[in-house]
Amino acid sequence: MELKEILKPIETDLQTIEVQLREASRAEFGPLALVIESIIESGGKRMRPAVTMLAGRMYPQNDAHLLKLAVSVELLHLATLIHDDLIDKANTRRGSSTINSKWDSKSTVLAGDYVWAKAAKIAADVGNTKVLGIFADTVMVIVEGEIKQDYMGSQASTDRAEYYNRIYAKTASLFEGAMRSAAVLGNAPQKHVDALGMYGRKLGTAFQIIDDVLDFVGTQSDVGKPVGNDLRQGVITLPALMYYETHPGHPVIESVAVKNGHTPEQLEAAIQEIRASPEMNAARQEAQDLANEAIRELQALPRSKYRQALEQLAGYVIERKK
Numbered sequence: 001m002e003l004k005e006i007l008k009p010i011e012t013d014l015q016t017i018e019v020q021l022r023e024a025s026r027a028e029f030g031p032l033a034l035v036i037e038s039i040i041e042s043g044g045k046r047m048r049p050a051v052t053m054l055a056g057r058m059y060p061q062n063d064a065h066l067l068k069l070a071v072s073v074e075l076l077h078l079a080t081l082i083h084d085d086l087i088d089k090a091n092t093r094r095g096s097s098t099i100n101s102k103w104d105s106k107s108t109v110l111a112g113d114y115v116w117a118k119a120a121k122i123a124a125d126v127g128n129t130k131v132l133g134i135f136a137d138t139v140m141v142i143v144e145g146e147i148k149q150d151y152m153g154s155q156a157s158t159d160r161a162e163y164y165n166r167i168y169a170k171t172a173s174l175f176e177g178a179m180r181s182a183a184v185l186g187n188a189p190q191k192h193v194d195a196l197g198m199y200g201r202k203l204g205t206a207f208q209i210i211d212d213v214l215d216f217v218g219t220q221s222d223v224g225k226p227v228g229n230d231l232r233q234g235v236i237t238l239p240a241l242m243y244y245e246t247h248p249g250h251p252v253i254e255s256v257a258v259k260n261g262h263t264p265e266q267l268e269a270a271i272q273e274i275r276a277s278p279e280m281n282a283a284r285q286e287a288q289d290l291a292n293e294a295i296r297e298l299q300a301l302p303r304s305k306y307r308q309a310l311e312q313l314a315g316y317v318i319e320r321k322k
Helices: 008-024 030-041 047-056 063-088 105-125 129-151 160-185 190-217 238-246 251-257 264-275 279-300 305-319
Strands: none
Touching: 008 030, 008 047, 008 063, 008 305, 030 063, 030 105, 047 063, 047 160, 047 190, 047 305, 063 105, 063 129, 063 160, 105 129, 129 160, 160 190, 160 238, 190 238, 190 264, 190 279, 190 305, 238 251, 238 264, 238 279, 251 264, 264 279, 279 305
């Protein structure tokens, strides 16, 4: 099922969010406004504001406040992309030049900080202290994950638990926080808040695993980066971890882990080995299992077109090609 069709119940909301995102890109310093506008214009699936709206629409609440929450969630996500691109030294994202390819490191960090502050300002305008608490907790998890990734940059982990901790901080925490916030904003029962939060956590984890699968099996035109880019950057994701578990002591993966001792040709061969291995399907199945668990979390909620969209979204996350 196409994403556009799944999100039909919030189509008008998403259009409003696009307008508000562009309004949020305004800044007194012209070059800063331009770079923020460029990252907003680069698009993306707007998955995070979408799940925010779907969760929030289940409950009667102030439309303006819910829309602001969704905008702040997407701005927080965009701020993390600015910092991620700097840490990864990425020059392009979704086919467009990154901010760090145009500015020095100091200015890029400050640009990301500005977008983060803008997200926090909009979240504060919602006027709900519980939502602000969730926002702050989410930011702390994301930042701690970024610091840890940068600190451990000289040595990648081949531990699966560490992988899941990393992708929770990188991706799933924001899905979880967004959906909890939307439910809290609508004065949902705590049982519903917890169910939506766990759905977001599991959906976000599945989403990142599929991203990591597509890094090996997707085309460069679809995923916007070379095949096996994570491994080339020294990042060992679930497909490579699973391959390493069935091929213990694999010399290239071990050398990638310590950023030492392999040639470009050996790395290319390892990428092709992983790409053609049964572990690709095993990783996809792990994501499928998480998506199924996410759907089961929704059983605590009353049936509605918004719950149905969230169920369909879990299927889309697994089936997507980019």
